[in-house]
Amino acid sequence: xxxxxxxxxxxxxxxxxxxxxxxxxxxxxxxxxxxxxxxxxxxxxxxxxxxxxxxxxxxxxxxxxxxxxxxxxxxxxxxxxxxxxxxxxxxxxxxxxxxxxxxxxxxxxxxxxxxxxxxxxxxxxxxxxxxxxxxxxxxxxxxxxxxxxxxxxxxxxxxxxxxxxxxxxxxxxxxxxxxxxxxxxxxxxxxxxxxxxxxxxxxxxxxxxxxxxxxxxxxxxxxxxxxxxxxxxxxxxxxxxxxxxxxxxxxxxxxxxxxxxxxxxxxxxxxxxxxxxxxxxxxxxxxxxxxxxxxxxxxxxxxxxxxxxxxxxxxxxxxxxxxxxxxxxx
Ligand code: ASP
Numbered sequence: 001x002x003x004x005x006x007x008x009x010x011x012x013x014x015x016x017x018x019x020x021x022x023x024x025x026x027x028x029x030x031x032x033x034x035x036x037x038x039x040x041x042x043x044x045x046x047x048x049x050x051x052x053x054x055x056x057x058x059x060x061x062x063x064x065x066x067x068x069x070x071x072x073x074x075x076x077x078x079x080x081x082x083x084x085x086x087x088x089x090x091x092x093x094x095x096x097x098x099x100x101x102x103x104x105x106x107x108x109x110x111x112x113x114x115x116x117x118x119x120x121x122x123x124x125x126x127x128x129x130x131x132x133x134x135x136x137x138x139x140x141x142x143x144x145x146x147x148x149x150x151x152x153x154x155x156x157x158x159x160x161x162x163x164x165x166x167x168x169x170x171x172x173x174x175x176x177x178x179x180x181x182x183x184x185x186x187x188x189x190x191x192x193x194x195x196x197x198x199x200x201x202x203x204x205x206x207x208x209x210x211x212x213x214x215x216x217x218x219x220x221x222x223x224x225x226x227x228x229x230x231x232x233x234x235x236x237x238x239x240x241x242x243x244x245x246x247x248x249x250x251x252x253x254x255x256x257x258x259x260x261x262x263x264x265x266x267x268x269x270x271x272x273x274x275x276x277x278x279x280x281x282x283x284x285x286x287x288x289x290x291x292x293x294x295x296x297x298x299x300x301x302x303x304x305x306x307x308x309x310x311x312x313x314x315x316x317x318x319x320x321x322x323x324x325x326x327x328x329x330x
Contacts, residue, residue, distance in 0.1 A: 034297035035199065037314040038065060040192035041240045041291055044073040044082070045311030046320055052194055053313045062196040063102045063124070066204035070098070070120040073190045074206055077156050081188045084117050085156045086208025088163050090173065091215040094154040097222040098123045098206040103199075103232030109222035111136040115151045116144045120206045123222070134222060166212055173212055189221055191228065191238030193293040201295060203228050203236040210243065219243030225253035235259045235294035237269070241304070242286035249275050255292050265292035266300025266324070273302050273326050289323055302326070 036056035038049050052069030056062070074083030081087065086094045098119035099109035108127025111134060113119050122144045126135050135143050145151065155163075189207035196202075205228040207221045220243035221227035227243065229252035230236035237255035239246045246252070251272050258268035269290035276283050289303035291310045301310050301323035308323045 034195075034299075034314040034316065036062070036065075036194065036196050037293065037297045037299065037312070038069065038192065038194040039291050039293055039299045039301075039310055039312050040069060041190055041238065041289065041308075041310050042188055043309055043311070043320060044076070044079050044190060045192070045309075046318075047076075048072045048190055048192060049311050049313035049318075052192065056194060056196055057315070059197050062194040062200045062202035063100065065194045065196065066192045066202050067100065067120055067124055069192050069194070070190050070204045070206045071118055074118050074120060077158075079190075080159065081208055081211075082190050082206050083119065083208065084152070084154045085159060086154065087159055087211040088155055089209070089215050089217065090171075090212045092155070092160070092163050092167075093215060094159070094208055095213075095215075095217075096154075096206070096208055097219055097227075098204070099222045099224060099228045100124045100127055100202070100204045101224065101228055101230040101236070102127075102202045103230065105230070105232065107133050107224045109134045109224060110140040110144075111218040111222040112216060113137070113140045113144065115141065115154060116149050117152050117154065118149070120204050122147070122149060123204070123206075133224060136218065136222075163212070173210070173214070189227070189240040191221075191240055191291060193230070193236040193238060193291065193299075195293060195295065195297055199295060201230055201232055201236050201293065203230045203238055205238050207240075220246035220251070223247055225250045227252060229253045229256045231256050231260070233295065235265065235292060237265075237272075237290055237292040239288060239290050240308070241288035245276050245280050245283060245286055245288050249279060251276070251288070251290060255290055259292065259294050264300055265294055265298055266302060268292055269300055269302035270324070270326075273304055276304065277326060284327070291323075 048069040052065035055065040077085030237252040289308035
């Protein structure tokens with residue numbers, strides 16, 4: 001059974017923390033306990049973190065680390081919520097969203113991208129090789145082609161079969177709280193945040209979006225400030241779950257701003273979930289999970305429903321953590 005917690009206590013905590021001055025970057029380097037460090041959403045974050053760690057442990061750049069990390073589930077057909085092998089939309093098309101952001105506040109993203117296996121790398125190219133932040137649909141695909149990305153069919157026979165079954169039997173769109181597949185252990189969007197040896201914080205996010213979404217739907221993951229936000233002087237945050245709720249509250253931006261006001265990463269994530277609970281009437285039917293990392297190398301997470309996991313890797317730890325949730329399992 002899941003219980004709801006008291007809003008009053010949470011609001012009280014929120015007020016008390018406002019006004020605490022942020023730590024300066026130089027202070028944080030000295031107090032740092034975990035630099036470099038990488039965190040990412042869900043169980044598939046474990047393998048993704050390993051790829052990111054190869055770069056971080058070698059003194060490399062956090063932006064390279066998050067790109068290489070996120071490419072792991074993008075290429076894995078067993079991960080049915082990201083990249084190749086992702087669950088299609090209602091019309092049977094795999095359409096992908098991704099974003100990246102670096103420590104200087106540069107950002108790039110792609111939405112509704114089809115037939116390209118690594119949307120995170122296209123998002124990085126948008127950031128580095130275009131005057132824009134976001135490209136979508138045909139334009140994003142044209143840009144990817146021009147930048148040397150190969151066109152590939154991303155709909156695997158397994159996902160085609162699943163989609164056909166859904167078309168025949170179900171045909172309804174409903175947000176899944178957590179996608180649980182006992183055989184494949186599949187879960188949602190990959191969001192990753194990394195802080196490198198030189199104190200540079202970057203983030204990336206990639207998804208095939210909500211299963212059987214309407215054709216043309218873009219979620220929170222490529223919306224800078226919603227699915228991902230990084231301020232190199234403060235920290236970064238990324239989100240997973242029902243993108244519509246995250247977009248309506250600009251969740252990741254909110255988490256970073258709360259850290260700027262002095263909240264710990266976990267407190268900031270919790271406050272962003274509180275905001276959703278106050279503003280979105282049917283939030284209890286949804287899952288949203290946030291993870292956050294500050295420039296001290298401190299990390300945290302919080303979610304609406306139980307069972308949101310996130311992966312952590314540093315020189316001290318390699319682990320999968322269960323995030324604390326708004327609703328509790330008794
Ligand atoms: N946030 C993603 C979206 O709304 C989906 C997910 O994380 O499961 O597209």
